[in-house]
Amino acid sequence: MSQPPIERLEARSAEIGGGITIRRALPNRHRRTVGAWCFLDHAGPMVFDAGGGMHVGPHPHIGLQTFTWMIEGEVVHRDSLGNEQLITPGQVNLMTAGNGIAHAEDSAPGPGGRLHAAQLWIALPESERRRAPAFRNYPRLPLIETGGFSVRVLAGSAFGETSPAEVYTPLVGLDLTAAGRASLELPLEPAFEHGLITLAGSARVAGEALAPGTLLYFGPGREALSVRTEAAARVLVVGGTPFAEEILIWWNFVARTREEMVAATRDWNAGRHFGPVHGSPAPPLVAPDVSGLRLKPEPGVT
Numbered sequence: 160m161s162q163p164p165i166e167r168l169e170a171r172s173a174e175i176g177g178g179i180t181i182r183r184a185l186p187n188r189h190r191r192t193v194g195a196w197c198f199l200d201h202a203g204p205m206v207f208d209a210g211g212g213m214h215v216g217p218h219p220h221i222g223l224q225t226f227t228w229m230i231e232g233e234v235v236h237r238d239s240l241g242n243e244q245l246i247t248p249g250q251v252n253l254m255t256a257g258n259g260i261a262h263a264e265d266s267a268p269g270p271g272g273r274l275h276a277a278q279l280w281i282a283l284p285e286s287e288r289r290r291a292p293a294f295r296n297y298p299r300l301p302l303i304e305t306g307g308f309s310v311r312v313l314a315g316s317a318f319g320e321t322s323p324a325e326v327y328t329p330l331v332g333l334d335l336t337a338a339g340r341a342s343l344e345l346p347l348e349p350a351f352e353h354g355l356i357t358l359a360g361s362a363r364v365a366g367e368a369l370a371p372g373t374l375l376y377f378g379p380g381r382e383a384l385s386v387r388t389e390a391a392a393r394v395l396v397v398g399g400t401p402f403a404e405e406i407l408i409w410w411n412f413v414a415r416t417r418e419e420m421v422a423a424t425r426d427w428n429a430g431r432h433f434g435p436v437h438g439s440p441a442p443p444l445v446a447p448d449v450s451g452l453r454l455k456p457e458p459g460v461t
């Protein structure tokens with residue numbers, strides 16, 4: 160029996176608020192989604208002076224969940240529902256945009272600090288994408304020690320443990336951290352496709368070298384993956400059932416039609432629908448000109 164496909168996808172650099180350069184592994188020119196995961200940014204690790212760090216002013220989202228995994232540093236989330244939440248290392252912030260929410264994210268004030276985080280988006284399926292917006296902070300996530308790895312279950316289930324993070328399609332998100340040499344046979348849900356990146360150090364996955372800047376993709380049909388490290392490393396695993404719906408991703412929106420993108424853009428730029436975000440030190444973002452938007456955007460426009 161032939162093995163399911165393996166793809167090696169290169170992340171690209173992008174800039175986010177505060178002038179921070181991040182590595183963006185999804186969407187990718189060659190693959191837009193892994194399960195419902197449709198966006199994968201890796202920020203840091205970095206050290207910054209007073210006033211530095213991440214400062215992403217108020218901006219809107221529709222049709223997705225934003226999923227923030229904090230590794231180092233502290234970031235204040237504020238949203239148009241009135242939530243103000245400090246996220247600290249080891250925690251997940253999960254914001255369900257549904258039919259529309261706005262938020263801002265700022266490194267916590269102070270004499271300077273650190274930032275190391277992954278921020279992902281999860282596309283909402285048709286049946287859920289117009290739901291009311293919501294926000295939750297998850298301060299504690301299941302942790303399993305096995306094979307020299309500390310496995311944090313960020314989303315979905317692994318090793319009999321289930322993350323409390325509320326998601327709407329079958330998916331998984333895991334942080335595998337090794338303090339040194341480690342070797343693990345990671346059980347997989349065979350119906351899932353998977354993608355792995357390193358957040359620190361390097362690893363071998365199913366015999367393939369994995370270093371920063373690359374996403375290794377494994378198609379459905381695998382029951383396990385061997386993950387090995389020779390030295391300290393941190394690997395992020397995302398997976399899920401291949402997302403069956405065709406989605407459009409443009410700016411901060413996930414939708415199905417050009418008309419939805421135009422309406423969301425005009426609503427935000429006119430100050431309608433999404434509501435204000437109070438307390439953010441950074442000015443609101445202005446949506447780019449939507450008039451030239453193609454029905455099927457070229458990869459890499461976000």
Ligand code: MN
Nearest residue numbers: 218220225262
């Ligand atoms: Mn956002």
